[in-house]
Amino acid sequence: MVENELKSIQSKFYEMEQQLLRYRDLQSISIIDDLPEILRKERKKQHLTLKGLAELSVVSYSTLVKLESGDDRVNLRTLKQVAKTLGIKLWVG
Secondary structure, three states: OHHHHHHHHHHHHHHHHHHHHHHHHHHOOOOHHHHHHHHHHHHHHOOOOHHHHHHHHOOOHHHHHHHHHOOOOOOHHHHHHHHHHHOOOOOOO
16 A cells, blocks of 8 residues: 555656656747847857857858847758757747
8 A cells, every 4th residue: 555655656756847847948948039139148158259150050150140130031940050059959839
């Protein structure tokens, strides 16, 4: 009987732990309008200049300027490359 109760508690604990992990993931989600600021902050946090990020990401300096200024004419592939270079998870859905 005690073993069954313990298994039940462990199961509930595991479920709650999974919910907490999902909640933490959701807290880090930002809307696309915030992306230019997120990219700029992360670049600066890593002490990268636009020129340095351009070299690492193989994305042109002018495109990075457009990205950080909120120009929405940058294609998704480029955005993904910059995000990957900065270590930012990008989820589109």
